[in-house]
Amino acid sequence: MALSDVKVRSAKPEAKAYKLTDGEGMVLLVHPIRDNPAKDVYEDEFFSIRYYQKGTAHLVFKRLELIERMNDIIAKHFPGMLGQ
Secondary structure (H helix, E strand, O other), X not given: OXXXXXXXXXXXXXXXXXXXXXXXXXXXXXXXXXXXXXOOEEEOOOEEEEEOOOOXXXXXXXXXXXXXXXXXHHHHHOOOOOOO
């Protein structure tokens, strides 16, 4: 079962974290990390998220292997989306 754009965008946080998977190794963890709307930054040992007023966010990975793995996943599922 592939993770479609619609399925990912419609995933809503619940009281507890849950996973959506495509069955081929890609996993999306849906977690209610922004429990304090006044806080505009979330950080842990793997990544940081900076939230903006217009509803967007920037995700910054702190570990190189996570960046490489994410690039592999993006290249597999969305060919041509990464720069050379």
